[in-house]
Amino acid sequence: MYLAIKNVKPLKNYLLLLTFENNEKRIFDMSPLLSKGIFRQLKDIDLFNTVKVSFDTISWDNEADLCPEVLYEQSQPYMNS
Template sequence: MYLAIKSVEPQNDYKLLLTFENSEKRVFDVSEYLHIGKFAELKDKSIFNSVKVSFDSIEWSNHLDLDPEILYEKSIRVNQQG
């Protein structure tokens, strides 16, 4: 399933709150990747917190990005009230 990301908010403990184009909110845990290559740079909170929406996905100031399909598949849905 391919869903574009509409917003991203960095959270504590290297997690991201993502909102997808279907309005679904999901949490992606980046901490599992911090030992892999360029992801290690995200241990610097200023870089981690620089995350923004870029096209249909997300990107950090160090030019690292992630595929929206991976973000969706590897994230956990947030219970939504309403």
């Protein structure tokens, strides 16, 4: 499924709160990626917190990015309590 990202918010423990174009909110856990390639740099919490919407996905100041399909498929529904 291809849904563009319209908002992203960094949370504690390397989690991202994502809002997709259909207004669905989902949580994506970045921690499994923090030992791979360019994503290792995101262990620096200040850099991790630079996450922003870029076109229809997200990116960081170090030019790391993820495709929206991966973000959707590997995230969990956000249960707002």
